[in-house]
Amino acid sequence: MSAMVPIEHSLILAFLLFFIGAAGVLIRRNLITVLMSIELMLNSANLLFVAASRQVGNVEGQVMMSFVILIAACEAAIGLAMVIAIFRRYGNIKTEFLRALRG
Amino acid sequence: MVEVWFFYFFAAIAVVASLGVILLRNPVAAAMLLVVTLCALAAEYVLLGAEFSAAIQVLVYAGAIVILFTFVIMMLNLGQEEVGQLAGFSKWALLLFMLGGAGVILIQRLSMGALPPGVPGGAASDNTYEVGMALFTKYLWPFELASLLILLALIASVVIARKPTFPSRDA
Numbered sequence: 001m002s003a004m005v006p007i008e009h010s011l012i013l014a015f016l017l018f019f020i021g022a023a024g025v026l027i028r029r030n031l032i033t034v035l036m037s038i039e040l041m042l043n044s045a046n047l048l049f050v051a052a053s054r055q056v057g058n059v060e061g062q063v064m065m066s067f068v069i070l071i072a073a074c075e076a077a078i079g080l081a082m083v084i085a086i087f088r089r090y091g092n093i094k095t096e097f098l099r100a101l102r103g
Numbered sequence: 104m105v106e107v108w109f110f111y112f113f114a115a116i117a118v119v120a121s122l123g124v125i126l127l128r129n130p131v132a133a134a135m136l137l138v139v140t141l142c143a144l145a146a147e148y149v150l151l152g153a154e155f156s157a158a159i160q161v162l163v164y165a166g167a168i169v170i171l172f173t174f175v176i177m178m179l180n181l182g183q184e185e186v187g188q189l190a191g192f193s194k195w196a197l198l199l200f201m202l203g204g205a206g207v208i209l210i211q212r213l214s215m216g217a218l219p220p221g222v223p224g225g226a227a228s229d230n231t232y233e234v235g236m237a238l239f240t241k242y243l244w245p246f247e248l249a250s251l252l253i254l255l256a257l258i259a260s261v262v263i264a265r266k267p268t269f270p271s272r273d274a
Binding site: 005008009010011014015016017019020021022023024026027028030032033035036037039040043046047050051053056059060062063065066067069070071072073074075078080081082083084085087088093101 | 106108111124135147171178201212233245253255256273
């Protein structure tokens with residue numbers, strides 16, 4: 001465990017995962033895939049927390065990472081409940097049907 | 104040195120699988136590739152000396168959240184044709200977005216300079232003990248408030264997802 005990967009490489013991996021997730025939010029129309037992309041972005045934040053925790057040598061980043069996982073679980077539960085409600089209302093879950101707030 | 108190569112191996116797996124998550128048209132395959140991504144990240148956490156984080160990553164993320172996604176996909180009976188068109192988002196805008204992101208990374212990397220080296224031997228000998236001590240002493244109140252938040256999310260998701268018992272106004 002002593003041979004350390006430089007923290008920059010963890011940062012680059014986290015940036016890559018974040019941009020893949022953000023691109024998924026932008027290019028997909030399916031609400032479930034959009035929620036999965038949000039999970040990818042939260043995971044890149046978790047990787048940053050754990051890498052920083054390794055870098056500074058205490059466990060506070062890992063504590064924050066467990067809180068982020070908790071928020072992600074709540075977000076997934078409520079988001080999927082909203083997906084079910086949207087499916088009942090519109091009959092599918094494409095994002096282009098959600099235009100009630102468009103002026 | 105072996106750990107370093109394992110780090111890049113699992114990093115490649117995570118990037119390829121997450122690309123599959125956003126590009127595949129079959130939602131069940133995307134969910135399974137999300138499991139692959141999460142497990143590769145759990146391996147990265149082990150390599151970074153965070154065994155407890157790796158365990159809750161596998162248990163909570165891959166074991167609970169992705170199962171929730173899979174249940175919803177099965178419940179809505181989403182076929183291949185229903186899901187999967189890419190949005191009418193301009194390819195050029197996407198390319199610009201990616202290049203902008205890469206530029207941000209590059210600028211940030213150049214402005215950071217050399218980071219200080221990590222604390223040698225920073226990984227605690229008993230990672231779970233350390234995290235548990237931090238959670239139940241210093242972060243006790245956030246921990247208890249988090250349980251309240253989970254209860255709220257539980258009630259809210261039940262209320263949102265149930266069938267409406269009264270006719271809505273615009274129906």
